Amino acid sequence: MLRLADGVVPQPDLVVRFGDLPTSKPLRRWLAELPVDVPQVHVRDDASWQDPDGALSDVVVAAPRMLLEALAPRLAHGGPDPDWLASWQALDVAAVAAQDRLLDAGSEATEPWLARELTALLPPSSTLLVAASMPIRDVEAFMAPREQVRILANRGANGIDGTIATAWGLSLARDPGDGPVVVLLGDVALQHDVGSLLAAGRAGVDLTVVVVDNDGGGIFHFLPIAEGRAPEIERHVMTPTGLDVAAIVAAAGGTLHAVGDRADLLPAVRAAVTEPGLSVLHLRTDRTANRELHRQLEQAVRDALAG
Ligand SMILES: Cc1ncc(C[n+]2csc(CCOP(=O)(O)OP(=O)(O)O)c2C)c(N)n1
Structure with a gap:
């Protein structure tokens, strides 16, 4: 907002x-x-x-x-001036309602929808590590406030590298009674840390990895250079990864949960956070459509705040 x-x-x-x-x-x-x-x-x-x-x-x-x-x-x-807090809260409610209306009207498992739903579905005492790039922005914008979930991100080091290694460390550092560790990251971030995924699988670490696979750096569609983009921009800035996520998960000895549509998410999260070892949820999205959806969400919030 x-x-x-x-x-x-x-x-x-x-x-x-x-x-x-x-x-x-x-x-x-x-x-x-x-x-x-x-x-x-x-x-x-x-x-x-x-x-x-x-x-x-x-x-x-x-x-x-x-x-x-x-x-x-x-x-x-x-x-205290009661109007001060009330006016902030009213704007917040209006902004969230506008976003929710748009997200609820869609039927696809989009990136903003995933950020909202995944954060709501995590069991109590979970830790969610959120990668740099769109995951951290989407969680900040679309997660509904809730308790009993610890949200972490690498701060200061804004690199997309080492994200799975960080999540692995979080999993190993858990105290008795702590809930599952889940990491939300894009396919480029996954590519940067495939080695940690393979090693985590081999080491039998309990970890749920949620991969938002938009085949490249979706964040770069928010830059002016993305407009009318040239093939060179697609190749060298968006950097499509073409990752075979299923093959990578198989190589790591993990369990793959393909999230094809919205209804797949809940059973996939439930299974992933309870089964031992490495679980990977794989959601395919479209970078161009994601940029457009964010534009619509921003407009809906602007309209709601202005009205
Ligand atoms: C180590 C490192 N290299 C490069 C970058 C620059 N960078 C920022 S976001 C990004 C793309 C990330 O793509 P992905 O993880 O798929 O997430 P998406 O943008 O699709 O949300 C890159 C390459 C970085 N932050 N850290």
Whole structure:
């Protein structure tokens, strides 16, 4: 919503930030684009200035809890403004409803649909590792808030390499009682880390790999160079992988679950997270149609926010 909410969401008088730099790019951009007369203060317990966008007006070096406890009684205010939160919530509800209407109207297992459904279907105590590129963007945009699932992504290192190795490590590092580990990634990310998949299969690691196979880097369709694209762009930027996922899974000794349509997802997830060893869900999508669907979703949200 924040990415599409130009001038619609209520503007703050003051931003007080705790903790690390926000991971969400739309949130960071929104903060960076607030008018300069909205002070933005970062409270942290060391003096480092984490502000790549130049949005901060001040850094307060203090233990956040102690600072808040000392400040709260001294704030002269008339209590929270109920309209502020309510207007944010109303916009959020409208944006999500608009997205959901469009996703529900379709019948294909698309990438945004998968992000929404997979995150809803995961059993309690699951860990979902989300790869760079469209998976992390789609999970941020389409996942409904829920509890009992841990969502992780490699931060700082935005590489698509090593994603399966990370998931493997997460699986091995589980404590008793922790749920399954699932990794959501594209076919190029899979190609970059096929070695880890083979090794994970050989080592008998319990892992569910969900491959969104749009035969290349779907994210690059969101770049201006994708318009009217030349064969060279298709070959050298989109980089179709042509992966034979079934053969790779067979070589890794894993179990393949082809997700051909929407109805296949639930039984595939159920089977994958309960069977031992390596399971791979394979969903084929179309990069060009995916770009168009995102355009429609963005327009639906813009219309809902404007209305
Ligand atoms: C190690 C590494 N090489 C190259 C890139 C540049 N890069 C970013 S996204 C991407 C394509 C990813 O394709 P895929 O994993 O299939 O996901 P999709 O874009 O289809 O969602 C590439 C090559 C990168 N981030 N990391």
